[in-house]
Amino acid sequence: MKSHRFSEQALSDWMKGDGPESDIVISSRIRIARNLNHHPFPLLATKEQSLEVMEQLAAIGASGKLEPIGHFDTIVLSDLTELEKRVLVEKHLISPNLANESRGGAFILSDNESVSIMINEEDHLRIQCLYPGFQIQEAWTLANRIDDIFEAETEYAFDEKRGYLTTCPTNVGTGIRVSIMVHLPALVLSSQINRILQAVTQVGLAVRGLYGEGSEALGNVFQISNQITLGQSESEIIDNLYSVAKQIIEHEKAARIRLLAESKLRIEDRVKRSYGILSYAAIMDTKEAAQRLSDVRLGVDLGLLDNITPQVMNELMIMTQPGFLQQVFKETMNAEQRDYRRAELIRKQLRSQMEHGGA
Amino acid sequence: MICQECGKKPATLHFTKIVGGEKTEFHICEACARERGEGIPGTANGFSIHSLLSGLLDFDPSGTSGSAGTKPCPVIRCDECGFTYAQFSKIGRFGCSACYKHFSDKLDPLLKRVHGSTVHTGKIPKRSGGQLQNKRELDQLRRELYDRIEQEEFESAAQIRDRIRELERKIAEL
Numbered sequence: 414m415k416s417h418r419f420s421e422q423a424l425s426d427w428m429k430g431d432g433p434e435s436d437i438v439i440s441s442r443i444r445i446a447r448n449l450n451h452h453p454f455p456l457l458a459t460k461e462q463s464l465e466v467m468e469q470l471a472a473i474g475a476s477g478k479l480e481p482i483g484h485f486d487t488i489v490l491s492d493l494t495e496l497e498k499r500v501l502v503e504k505h506l507i508s509p510n511l512a513n514e515s516r517g518g519a520f521i522l523s524d525n526e527s528v529s530i531m532i533n534e535e536d537h538l539r540i541q542c543l544y545p546g547f548q549i550q551e552a553w554t555l556a557n558r559i560d561d562i563f564e565a566e567t568e569y570a571f572d573e574k575r576g577y578l579t580t581c582p583t584n585v586g587t588g589i590r591v592s593i594m595v596h597l598p599a600l601v602l603s604s605q606i607n608r609i610l611q612a613v614t615q616v617g618l619a620v621r622g623l624y625g626e627g628s629e630a631l632g633n634v635f636q637i638s639n640q641i642t643l644g645q646s647e648s649e650i651i652d653n654l655y656s657v658a659k660q661i662i663e664h665e666k667a668a669r670i671r672l673l674a675e676s677k678l679r680i681e682d683r684v685k686r687s688y689g690i691l692s693y694a695a696i697m698d699t700k701e702a703a704q705r706l707s708d709v710r711l712g713v714d715l716g717l718l719d720n721i722t723p724q725v726m727n728e729l730m731i732m733t734q735p736g737f738l739q740q741v742f743k744e745t746m747n748a749e750q751r752d753y754r755r756a757e758l759i760r761k762q763l764r765s766q767m768e769h770g771g772a
Numbered sequence: 773m774i775c776q777e778c779g780k781k782p783a784t785l786h787f788t789k790i791v792g793g794e795k796t797e798f799h800i801c802e803a804c805a806r807e808r809g810e811g812i813p814g815t816a817n818g819f820s821i822h823s824l825l826s827g828l829l830d831f832d833p834s835g836t837s838g839s840a841g842t843k844p845c846p847v848i849r850c851d852e853c854g855f856t857y858a859q860f861s862k863i864g865r866f867g868c869s870a871c872y873k874h875f876s877d878k879l880d881p882l883l884k885r886v887h888g889s890t891v892h893t894g895k896i897p898k899r900s901g902g903q904l905q906n907k908r909e910l911d912q913l914r915r916e917l918y919d920r921i922e923q924e925e926f927e928s929a930a931q932i933r934d935r936i937r938e939l940e941r942k943i944a945e946l
Contacts, residue, residue, distance in 0.1 A: 448869060453853045457867040535865075557895075564897045570869030573904045575883075576892025578869040582879070583886055585872075587894040617888075644889020 420500045420740050423732040425526030425543075429724060432546015436714045437662050439594040439634065439727060440543055442505075443552040445560055446579045446588035447538040448570040454580040455516065455533045463517030463533050470532045473566045474521035482559065483523045485530075490518035496745075499736030505543065510534055528559065535580050536588075538563060547658065549591055553651055576643060586643030591654045595661065598633040598711040599668035602680075609664060610635070617641045618657060632703030632730060637661070673715060684712030692763050697756035698748075702733045706759075721766050729762055775801035850874040906943050910936065 419425075432438070448454060452466055471487045479485050490498065490511065498512040506526055511518050511534040521530040531539040540559050542552040570578040576586040584590070600606045610620045619640045622630040637658060639650050672680050687708035691697070697705075710726040712718035731737055733755045739746055742754050775783045776799050783799035848857035855867030857875050866872065872879065883890045896904055913936050920929035 450869060453868040454866060456865050457853055457855065560895075561898075569897050571897050572869075572872055572892075574891055575872055575879075576894060577897075578866070578872050580865050582864070582866070582882060585883070586887065586892045589894075641887045641889075643883060643887035643892060646894040650894075 419504065419506060419522065419526060420497050423504070423737055424724065424728045425504060425506070427525045427527035427543055428545055428727060430545045432544060432548050434662055435546035436723065437595055437597070437665050438547040438658070439596055440505075440545055441547060441549045441552050442541065442543050442590075442592045442594075443549065443556040444539055444541045444590045444592075445556055446536040446577070446584045446590075447540070447560065447563065448578055448580070449537050450568045450570045452537065455535060455537060456580055458516065458533075460516055466537050467517045467519050467532050469567065470530075470538060470563070471519055471521065473563055474530065476566070478562050478566065479521070479559065482528065482555070483525065485521050485523050485528070487519060487521045490515060490520075496736060496739055500740050503731055503734040503736050507531060508534055508539075511539075528555065530559065536584070547593065547662070549593065549651055549655060549658075553589075553591070553647065557647075583640070584642050587645070587647050587650065589642060589647055589650055590638055591651055592636050592638035593654070593658050594634060594636050595658070595665075596632075596634050596707065596710060597661070597665050598707050599672050600661075600665050601633045602672065603668050605664065605668060609661060613637060613657060613661070616653070616657060618654060631700060632707040634703075634707070634730070669711075669715060680715070681712075681717050684708050684715075684717050688712065688718060688763075691759050693760070694756045696752045697733075697759060698752045699733065699735070699755070702755055702759065703730065706730055706733075721763070725762060725766055729759060732758060732762070773799050775799065777801070848875060848878070906939055910939050910943070913939065 449466060452458065453462060455463060458466065474485055474487050501507045502509050502512050506522065506529045507520055508531065511520065511531050515533045517533045519532040527543050529541045531541065540556050542556040544552045572578055577588040579585050579588050597606060600609060613620055617640050619638050621636045639654050641650065687705040691705050691709060706726050706729055709718060709721065710723065713721050713723055713726065732741065735751055738751055738754055738758065741758065746754060773783045775781050778801065781801035783801055786799050850867060850871040851874060852870035853867040855871055857878060860866060860871065860875060880890045898905065913932055917929055917932045917936065920932060
């Protein structure tokens with residue numbers, strides 16, 4: 414079986430780029446949900462009906478209409494191993510729902526992995542655009558363009574009153590989900606995080622962990638997204654999230670400055686301890702790895718640690734996930750073996766950073 | 773159980789907060805709860821819309837005997853996919869796009885609660901939203917027509933009138 418490029422490296426090409434505010438905002442994402450008219454939603458579709466939808470949408474992907482944006486490949490879920498699916502989820506290229514529950518599921522992936530167009534997820538079509546740093550407007554511009562391309566070739570389920578019709582009533586209207594992934598260690602350390610997250614939920618936004626709904630906020634990484642999709646225009650939704658995110662970024666920056674001013678030694682000690690442990694430990698579970706990597710990333714951002722690039726932390730966050738780990742070492746492992754291998758991988762990566770002087 | 777905040781007094785307030793499916797448990801004493809100044813956090817807004825959805829769907833704003841002419845508990849069914857309203861309210865998902873039409877009467881309170889609104893104001897697709905776009909265009913053309921007539925530009929006014937007629941015919945056909 415041919416090996417796909419997406420499972421070889423942890424960092425998608427788009428992630429290597431630098432975006433605005435990238436010391437706090439890891440990535441920005443837009444997802445739009447669309448359905449085809451006169452086809453039952455994936456939930457009720459028979460195997461045949463799902464395949465019909467898949468063929469129709471995949472044909473648009475293969476028609477060359479997307480070429481002005483970049484080169485795309487269509488990948489059918491049933492051609493992938495369980496491990497490959499898991500790696501794709503860990504890289505945020507497909508949703509857990511598409512990986513595990515879809516019938517006739519497929520996705521159209523751009524070469525730099527910035528665009529993933531999922532077919533037969535909860536809705537027939539889910540267009541996802543990922544950008545590094547704080548670039549939600551840019552992500553929306555691209556997603557909107559792709560939406561226009563699909564719309565020209567097919568008939569969407571749309572209602573004058575309700576807008577774009579989706580399987581779940583929480584997505585109806587614009588079908589848009591805007592989200593940013595933010596690293597907020599200083600707000601967590603200064604115990605301000607709960608207050609801020611609570612305020613965020615009050616203005617119609619939701620906060621989740623690194624891997625979406627139901628996942629824990631590992632390594633002080635939070636996902637903030639809009640909850641409302643109906644009654645507001647796309648630009649209102651984006652502007653709302655933008656201004657809230659902007660405030661959170663400012664709070665985090667202020668908290669970092671305060672940390673340095675008030676307890677520099679303690680922070681330096683914490684960061685360097687974590688770096689030491691990551692550099693030498695023999696066993697490392699996911700939770701501890703995430704926390705220690707968060708410390709080290711903060712150390713890099715505060716200028717307390719040299720020789721490490723910020724990207725290596727993003728990369729290790731993904732590489733140390735269970736699926737990717739097994740992909741790297743090409744073996745299936747139980748939790749204990751994974752903790753051992755995870756420690757080994759982190760040691761190796763950090764050492765090679767040292768040798769290359771962080772370049 | 774000891775209070776999570778001060779670690780001294782016994783915890784008397786226990787609550788579970790679920791935000792977007794993420795569960796957090798708090799066990800604190802009354803003094804600390806007061807100090808945080810937030811009463812019992814999470815109860816007002818920290819719930820998962822998904823988990824509350826089916827509760828909202830059963831919500832009948834007009835009361836059981838509100839709507840005249842309907843018998844109690846008629847089965848509301850989508851003609852196109854056969855999905856019933858009862859099934860929808862159980863899983864919180866629609867079967868097909870036509871469900872929105874068939875369940876329309878019941879959706880307003882739900883959408884109002886989830887989104888604070890019931891009407892779409894965002895993007896319109898060029899094709900399936902054609903009707904809406906035609907209507908918006910028609911309004912625009914009519915305004916233009918009056919302008920032209922006022923300025924006595926009758927030749928271009930006639931052209932606009934023709935376009936209005938064409939558009940009206942198109943709307944009638946659809």
